[in-house]
Amino acid sequence: MSSEWLRTLDSYANETYGQPISSAILTGRCVSCGKPARTFATPDAEVSYIRTGVCEPCQHAQTSISDKIIPFNQNYRT
Numbered sequence: 001m002s003s004e005w006l007r008t009l010d011s012y013a014n015e016t017y018g019q020p021i022s023s024a025i026l027t028g029r030c031v032s033c034g035k036p037a038r039t040f041a042t043p044d045a046e047v048s049y050i051r052t053g054v055c056e057p058c059q060h061a062q063t064s065i066s067d068k069i070i071p072f073n074q075n076y077r078t
Contacts, residue, residue, distance in 0.1 A: 030055035
């Protein structure tokens, strides 16, 4: 990833969670809940943590919320 992209991600995480992703990963903590994020049940969860700084339990919580969101489509007709 480019350093510009990493700065953008850090800035977004800092605004959203109160700390940058890079800081969370260096300390081994989750940007969302602040708890340690050192063990993962699947390789995909670990890769996701490296990209987002969000621990596995928070990843699951966010996924379950986003799965319930139904996007509004103006062209939908009943």
